[in-house]
Amino acid sequence: MAHAHEGTADRSPDRGHRLLIALALNLGITVAEVVGGVLSGSLALIADAAHNLSDAGAVLVSYIAWRISRRAANEKRTFGYARAETVGALINLTALIMIGLYLLYEAGSRLFEPTEVVATTVLIVGAIAFVEDVAAAWVLRKDLGSLNVRSTFLHMIADALATVAVIASGVAIMVWGPAVSWIDPVVTAMIAVYVLIHASREIREAIAVLMDSAPKGFHHDELVARLQGTAGVSDVHHLHVWRISEDRTALQVHLIVDEPELSAATALKERLKRELHDDFDIDHATIEIEAADGIEHDTDLVRKE
Template sequence: MSKVHIHKHEVKGRNLVFSIILNLLITIAQVIGGIISGSLALISDALHNFSDVITLIFSLVANKLSRRKASIDHTFGFKRAELIAAFVNAATLIIVALFLIYGAIERFYNPHPIKSGLVIWMALLGIAVNGVSALMLKKDAEHNLNMKSAYLHLFTDMLASVAVLVGGLLMKYFGWFWVDSVMTILIAVYLIVVGIDLLKTSTKMLMLFTPEHIDIKEIVREVHKIPGAGKLHHIHVWHLNDEELHLEAHLDCSEDIKMSEFNDLLHQIEQVLFTQFHINHINIQPEFKKEDPKDFIVQD
């Protein structure tokens, strides 16, 4: 397997640690505030915050595992640990959202008086804490699916706190206690939307699906332009993790060349695949008039 060097973004684990501490504190505060005020939306926000704590811990562990070196027993190391973390985090977003919807519907038909003043102050605290936490992870989220899943938990929780704040103000000045349930449902729907998108992305990577931005037929056309490259076939393209895009294929060379000549040909192919398709791990099996299927995609 040949590897083209790429610059990797270094994820800062300490940002996750700070976010875990902040979210644990806000969770405790919101649970106490929700019980005292009687606000389901505030308790729902606290529940989401607690799921953030679990999510961030899981993301931190996955991040640490992904840095372990490969070994005889783990030839790829633990690089896919962060994909598993992203998948689990996305699933928890959806599960928490469904739980919130159930509770909100039940409360809508059985509304309770709520101490809106406390709700407002707790919501402001939630906005501040989750806003700071989200900002700390924003840069990492742009380069890492695991960090993106953690960032989305925090960002959506900040939005949830904004919704709680709006609901608290409406309850305080208009006495609309039913708004508590409506806001909870809106929070949950948003969680489901972002959760499903992240779940789809992580599932595709775990299932080794061809990345959406990759056109295999275009890869074949570009490789076939290289002098000496015969037919590229038996192709697989997949993400090992966010930063490593792999390709393996068979190449039926147009001539019966020496291995040293194939090395030169392989180098040209590597440059084309990396510069045009950002594929940085390449494993090509050289052939010459070998009797095997020559389709682009072959079921192993």
């Protein structure tokens, strides 16, 4: 009999509410900066508004992914939609890596071809953006266990750091004049490297989930030894361990047993499922029992490559 299993993603509305608050903060600042830029004729304000709009897009992607992940399992998606959040994280992290590479390019261009920076406008724009970025990051702080939310949080942190660089360069230019305009591209390059390092780490996690990799910290040999050392089990083959989502792990294994009678096999499976859950954090285990009939089995999926 087939069973559909739902994911264990955060189904409470709290995460969605916090993402919506972060989205509202980004959109509110975007509108304010556009209005201020038009009234004052400041291109810097309008440019920063466009940047905030891209952040709002990242939050929106995370929110949509979270909403999809809450859908119940069905006949087509028997494991549920929990991986939607991983897909959302992959989209945001890919965009963040592209932004980091662009910042490096822009920093290099400005270092060799300096542009005039209006310090007063820079400080105003920086102060407004910094408040918004910190507020949005603070709102999302409770959901950092989610890769999807972390991808958006990293957008906010990157912006906050960039804003600190903007403010610092503005103050430096006001104090020492245009001669220190090089500070802006140098600090921007440092922030770009920081963003690229962290985004690269997180995107590897997203890809690992989507590639059905075993969870971090999983000890293959220890699991095989436990299964092979179980009373009544003579061999183990076709062992697969993968993540259905960030916080849910599945296992499939074939066990060759000495006594394949139904009652004994059922008791063995139930006991092993409890042990796998308690000792290896396996949320969903499928165990196939086979008789020790002398047939040679393929053990390639048990050996550690």
